[in-house]
Amino acid sequence: MINGNLKATYAADERINNNAYKTAFVWGFAALAALFPFVANDYLILIACQYGIMVVAVVGVNVLTGYTGLISLGHGGFVAIGAYGVTIIHAGLTALSVPAGLQPFIAIPAAMALAAGIGLLVGLPSLRVKGVYLAVATLSASFIIIFLIELDALAPFTGGKNGLTTADPSFFGWVLDTQREVYALIAACAFATVLLVQNLFRTRVGRAFIAIRERDYSAEILGVSLLRYKLTSFAISAACCGLAGALFAYFYARVLPEQFELLLSLQLVAALVVGGMGRTMGPVFGALVIVLAPEFLKLTLGALMGSTVEAAQIRAPLQEIFFGALIIGFIMFEPLGIAQISDRVFRALNRWPFARG
Amino acid sequence: MKHTSLTRRGLLGSAAAGAATLAMPTVLRAQPSEYIIGASLPLTGPFATAGQLIAPALSLFESMVNGEGGIDGTNIRFVVEDSGYVPANALANYQRLLASEGSNLVAYYGDSTGFMQLVGPELKGDQARMMTSTSFATELANPETHPYQFMSGPTYADQFDILLQDIAAKGGKTVAFIHSNTEFGTDPIAHGQARAAELGIEVVLIESTKAQGADIPTHVTKLAQANPDYCILQGYVTGVWPQLIGGARQFGLQTKFMGTFWGMEKLIADRVTAEAGPFLEGYQGVMPYRYSYDMEDAPRLQQISEISKVALAGTPLENYMPTWGIQAFASLELLTIALRRAAEAGKDLSVADNVAEQVAGIQDVDLGGYYGTNISMENNKVGVGRVYEYSAETNLFTPTSDWLTA
Numbered sequence: 187m188i189n190g191n192l193k194a195t196y197a198a199d200e201r202i203n204n205n206a207y208k209t210a211f212v213w214g215f216a217a218l219a220a221l222f223p224f225v226a227n228d229y230l231i232l233i234a235c236q237y238g239i240m241v242v243a244v245v246g247v248n249v250l251t252g253y254t255g256l257i258s259l260g261h262g263g264f265v266a267i268g269a270y271g272v273t274i275i276h277a278g279l280t281a282l283s284v285p286a287g288l289q290p291f292i293a294i295p296a297a298m299a300l301a302a303g304i305g306l307l308v309g310l311p312s313l314r315v316k317g318v319y320l321a322v323a324t325l326s327a328s329f330i331i332i333f334l335i336e337l338d339a340l341a342p343f344t345g346g347k348n349g350l351t352t353a354d355p356s357f358f359g360w361v362l363d364t365q366r367e368v369y370a371l372i373a374a375c376a377f378a379t380v381l382l383v384q385n386l387f388r389t390r391v392g393r394a395f396i397a398i399r400e401r402d403y404s405a406e407i408l409g410v411s412l413l414r415y416k417l418t419s420f421a422i423s424a425a426c427c428g429l430a431g432a433l434f435a436y437f438y439a440r441v442l443p444e445q446f447e448l449l450l451s452l453q454l455v456a457a458l459v460v461g462g463m464g465r466t467m468g469p470v471f472g473a474l475v476i477v478l479a480p481e482f483l484k485l486t487l488g489a490l491m492g493s494t495v496e497a498a499q500i501r502a503p504l505q506e507i508f509f510g511a512l513i514i515g516f517i518m519f520e521p522l523g524i525a526q527i528s529d530r531v532f533r534a535l536n537r538w539p540f541a542r543g
Numbered sequence: 544m545k546h547t548s549l550t551r552r553g554l555l556g557s558a559a560a561g562a563a564t565l566a567m568p569t570v571l572r573a574q575p576s577e578y579i580i581g582a583s584l585p586l587t588g589p590f591a592t593a594g595q596l597i598a599p600a601l602s603l604f605e606s607m608v609n610g611e612g613g614i615d616g617t618n619i620r621f622v623v624e625d626s627g628y629v630p631a632n633a634l635a636n637y638q639r640l641l642a643s644e645g646s647n648l649v650a651y652y653g654d655s656t657g658f659m660q661l662v663g664p665e666l667k668g669d670q671a672r673m674m675t676s677t678s679f680a681t682e683l684a685n686p687e688t689h690p691y692q693f694m695s696g697p698t699y700a701d702q703f704d705i706l707l708q709d710i711a712a713k714g715g716k717t718v719a720f721i722h723s724n725t726e727f728g729t730d731p732i733a734h735g736q737a738r739a740a741e742l743g744i745e746v747v748l749i750e751s752t753k754a755q756g757a758d759i760p761t762h763v764t765k766l767a768q769a770n771p772d773y774c775i776l777q778g779y780v781t782g783v784w785p786q787l788i789g790g791a792r793q794f795g796l797q798t799k800f801m802g803t804f805w806g807m808e809k810l811i812a813d814r815v816t817a818e819a820g821p822f823l824e825g826y827q828g829v830m831p832y833r834y835s836y837d838m839e840d841a842p843r844l845q846q847i848s849e850i851s852k853v854a855l856a857g858t859p860l861e862n863y864m865p866t867w868g869i870q871a872f873a874s875l876e877l878l879t880i881a882l883r884r885a886a887e888a889g890k891d892l893s894v895a896d897n898v899a900e901q902v903a904g905i906q907d908v909d910l911g912g913y914y915g916t917n918i919s920m921e922n923n924k925v926g927v928g929r930v931y932e933y934s935a936e937t938n939l940f941t942p943t944s945d946w947l948t949a
Contacts, residue, residue, distance in 0.1 A: 228670065229642035232635060336724075347726035348682070349660065365665075438631070439664030442657055445631060481635070484624065493622045495602040499595060502586030502625030 205536040219373045223366050231365050237477045238372035239433050242379045244457045244469035246426025249383060251455070252464035253392065254419040255399030256312050257321040261454050263308075263328030264301045264424040266446035268431020269352075270335060271297035273441055274343055276353040290355040290436075298428040304331070305424025309417045316402075328451055335443045349442035352435045368437045375433055379426060384466040386422070395419050399464070427454075460516045462523025471524035475512070483508050575647040577618045578882070578892065580875070581640040581672075582652035583633035586625040593780070593867055594654065596810075597677070598623060599860055600868035601652070603850055604875050614649075614879065615886035630657035637662060641670065646893035648672055650878050652871070656680040656726060659692055666691045671895035673881065673902065675874040677867070679804060681730055684924040686903065691895040693902050693923035695874035695913075696831030699727075700734035701949030702803040703775065705829045705928045707735065709944050710773050710801075711742040719748035719771040719798070721762060721787065727805075728754070728778025735775070747771045754779065759786035767794045775801045780811075784826075785819040792822045802828035807931065808866050809834065810859065813938050821935035827943065829928045832873055832913050834940055835864035841912020847872065873913040877920070880905060916946040 193199045222234060243265055250256050275293040284292065308327040312320050335344045344350065354363040355371070362368045386392040394415045397405035406412050435441050453476050461472020483505045491497040520527055582601055585594035601621045609618045622640055626633035633654055640648055653659050653676035660682070662674070674692045676683075681698040683689050697705065710718060720735055722728035732749060739746050748769035750762050763786070766774060774791075776783065779802075788800050807828045816823055838844045847864055855861050860868070881901035882892055890897035905920040918925045930944040 227642040229635075229638045232638045236631070236635070347724075347729060351664065438634075438661060440660050442630065442660065444657060449629070480632075481639070484639075493620075495598050495605070495621055495623045498584075498623035498625065499586055499598050502594075502627075505625065506587050506627075 205532060207532045207535045211532070216377060219377070222373075223369050228365065231369050233477060233481060235365060235369050235372050235437050237473055238369070238376040239430050239437065240453070240457060240473035240477050241376045241469050242372075242433060243427050243430035243454055244461070244473050245379050245383050246423045246430065247454045247458050248463065248465075248469050249386070249395070249426065250419050250423035252458060252462075252468060253387060253399060254395040254416065254423075255402075256309075256416065256419065257317060257455075258324040258423070259321045259448075259451050259455060260308065260324030260326070260328030260331075261423070261427050262446045262448065262450035263331035264305060264427035265431040265434060265450060265454075266328075266331055266335060266441075266443070267301040267304050267424075268297045268428030269435040269441045269446070270344055270350065270431070271300040271428065272432035272435045273350045273352050276355075280353070286356040286361075287358040289353075290357060293355075294429065294432045297432045298425040301428025301431065302421040302425040305420040306417050308424070309420025312416050312420065313413060325448075325451070328446075328448070332443050332447060344443075345441075347443060349440050351440055352438065355436050362436065365437065368433075372433050372437065375429060379429065380466065380470060383422075383426070391415070391418060396464075456513055459521075460513060460523055462525030465523065465525035467528060468523055468525045471528065475516075475524070479512055480505065480509055575617065577620050577647065578614055579640070579644045579648045580619055580621050580650045580652065580878075581637060581644075581648055582621055582623045583626040583636045583654045583658065584623055584652075585628035585654050586623075588627035588629070590628045590654075590780070593677075594625070594628075596860070596865045597867050597871050599855055599858075600864065600871040601875070603847065603854060604872055606850065606854070607846065608879055614882050614892070617886075619879075626654050626658065628655060630655060630661045633658040634661050634665070638665075638670075641672070646891070649882060649892040650674065650898065652676060652875065653678070653692075656683070659683055659689070663689050663692060666895065669893075672893065673878065673895050673898035675878055677870065680726070681734070684922050686899075686923050689923065691899055693877070693920065695870065695877050695925055696804065697829075697926045697928050697949050698924055699731040699777065699803055701924070701926050702829045702831075702928060703731040703735040703777070704738050704949040705947045706775055706801050706803070706930065707738050707742055707744060708947055709827075709829075709930045710744060712944070715744060715772040715799075717745045717747045717769075717771040717773070719750065719766060719769055719774040720746065721748075721750045721752060721766070721774060721776050723754040723778030724751045725754050725778050731777060731803075748774075752783070759783060760790060763787060763790035763794060766791055766798065767796055770796065771798055773801060774798045775803075776806055777803055778805075780805050784812075784815050784823060788826065789819060789822045800826050801930075802826070804828075804830065804866070804870070807940065809863065809933075809938070809940055810865055812933050812940075816935045816938065823933050824935040826933045827930055828940075830866065830931050830940070831925065831928045832866065832869045833915055834866065834931070835869055836939070838912070843872070843876070843911030843913060845912075869913060873910065876910055876913065877902065877905060877925075880908065880910075914946070915942075 247261050250258055272293045275296050276289055279289045279292060308324060311323040315323060334340060336347050338346060354361050362371060394410045397410050398415055402412055457472035457476040458468060460475050462468035487501045487505060491501055584597055585591055605619060605621050613619055624636040626636060637651055651672050651674045653674055656678040659676050659678055671691050679694055679696055679699050681700040683692050684694060684698045718739060720732055722732055736746055748765060750765055752762050791798060807830050812823055833841060835844055838848060851860055851864060881898050884901040885892055885897045892898060902920055907917045907919055909917050914927060916927060918927060926949045927946050929942050929946050931940040932943045933940050
């Protein structure tokens with residue numbers, strides 16, 4: 187039972203979940219992100235950018251899997267569409283002599299729209315199949331996407347197995363040609379994506395997604411069109427992953443098909459499960475674990491066991507084992523993810539000193 | 544007696560001044576206490592076998608170089624990290640090391656074509672270090688597009704060139720190319736076609752397969768229909784010999800099979816022979832280096848053999864250093880020569896341009912027997928190789944050609 191606080195209004199009641207500690211955490215996080223490029227070295231910038239890109243993509247998976255209840259193991263393919271889309275569109279705009287300072291404003295939305303379009307197509311089976319069957323269908327779709335990218339016939343556009351060298355984006359003449367500058371773009375997009383998607387679930391569309399997740403035929407009886415909303419969910423989800431792909435292409439100097447294979451799709455789902463499905467902060471926390479845990483393990487085991495060649499040979503498999511154990515641990519002991527743990531912490535802070543947990 | 548009081552502020556001030564004085568030599572010193580050479584190896588993942596076999600070579604090389612006085616009196620130290628054969632992981636490893644070691648990091652050893660492609664455009668200003676890797680990708684041998692990356696052997700296109708020269712010299716008239724559907728597999732195919740036409744050899748079949756041995760019988764049927772004198776396999780590390788060559792022999796085909804560097808490892812050929820029979824008898828391929836047992840007039844290979852007997856006693860590498868290890872040795876030897884020359888010239892080794900200049904200046908050098916000839920660096924590669932043939936009886940690869948230049 188909640189005690190220690192008298193709730194006299196609905197607003198006060200809501201503050202059980204939306205309390206000052208949470209607000210401070212969000213704004214503190216944003217302030218840290220803004221200050222970060224002024225103090226961080228290049229390695230930390232690299233990790234932060236990998237993290238930001240992962241957050242945007244996992245937010246996309248969250249829309250589909252966390253909120254709409256449709257499982258996908260193929261979202262790595264949508265990231266690939268975004269990455270290749272933005273690179274190819276950039277090249278096309280350059281060929282058409284579109285001013286460089288305007289190109290990202292066209293290329294990024296176009297790549298997202300392309301990913302959304304493919305998302306609609308991939309989402310069609312979701313009208314007939316659910317659960318593991320849908321997971322397999324989406325997995326197959328991602329294989330087809332990678333196959334098409336690698337196809338010799340399309341190689342003049344996609345670079346085939348050699349990949350494509352990506353362009354440095356220019357925003358009204360500000361060329362983002364260092365990782366530190368691209369960080370600003372990634373951080374802004376990550377923050378905006380998290381906020382926009384959170385707000386999506388205050389709308390009619392978002393609530394329709396949640397209704398489908400809870401029981402799809404009940405939702406249909408209530409007047410929610412499954413065709414329309416399942417496909418909308420796929421499109422929004424794919425568009426987020428397309429944005430992640432576009433940021434990926436701007437960040438790395440090259441896009442290669444092998445970067446978007448099964449491993450990436452699995453990482454996206456694992457990040458969501460660890461962070462918390464259907465929660466705003468789920469992707470934020472989950473991506474933190476997926477990106478930072480391997481780095482942290484490398485640094486810790488490196489400090490403990492030394493950096494000799496022999497130690498590295500033993501450390502490498504140990505890192506993989508610890509990482510696997512960490513994921514299993516989360517699923518076993520906190521299936522609702524880190525978002526649930528953080529809820530408990532903030533609730534305890536809010537009620538302190540009267541109650542815990 | 545005069546009373547002196549020790550206040551906390553005074554103590555902190557003295558400590559700060561002392562620390563600054565102690566730190567002064569570090570700031571002024573031009574040469575670090577040790578030079579760091581970083582490496583990403585696939586110690587886990589699909590190519591873990593290769594990574595785990597290359598790792599001891601780095602360790603032995605470190606002790607060899609430091610035993611000779613390091614680089615201009617300063618020892619080297621390898622810092623190895625696992626990449627899992629994921630290019631982005633290797634890039635993170637490189638940038639992590641760059642951040643932690645700064646100017647002590649003087650060179651890097653990469654583990655894949657993908658990593659070299661990904662890191663190439665990032666090598667700018669103080670983010671650049673000289674690099675070599677396990678890759679022989681044709682694209683990388685270009686000082687204009689990849690100024691800080693070099694390879695210690697011929698590109699895959701050059702390796703095809705050498706094999707085709709050998710086929711022409713032995714009177715071969717027709718050839719088939721069977722390659723994996725990977726970047727590694729497709730790399731030299733176009734060049735191979737053009738070169739075969741120049742040499743008057745007809746390419747009767749170009750066949751793309753999966754990298755692992757699924758669905759091989761259909762390819763064997765096509766090979767049987769084409770019935771070429773020679774068949775060059777490209778883009779496989781293991782896996783296809785039993786199905787493809789074994790299958791062709793069951794068909795009664797007399798085609799001679801050939802491979803490139805990654806298809807020339809004795810440990811794998813021995814294992815396949817032990818498990819599946821002697822069908823690799825007569826298998827040929829191009830090698831940029833000598834095998835570690837071919838030690839005559841090769842002081843470096845003799846030295847590796849001696850220290851391996853002690854340092855790697857009880858392991859499969861005790862009496863034989865794999866070709867992948869020899870590749871690492873040769874690449875690092877070239878790197879060390881360049882680093883030593885740059886150090887002797889008083890240059891800063893953490894500036895990639897200084898080392899790249901010395902790498903390009905390696906001409907007509909005897910490297911101590913890794914190669915059977917003096918070598919020169921041209922277009923960031925060493926374009927020599929020799930054709931070897933495997934004997935299932937002796938389990939040895941022996942040379943069947945002279946050293947050829949692509």
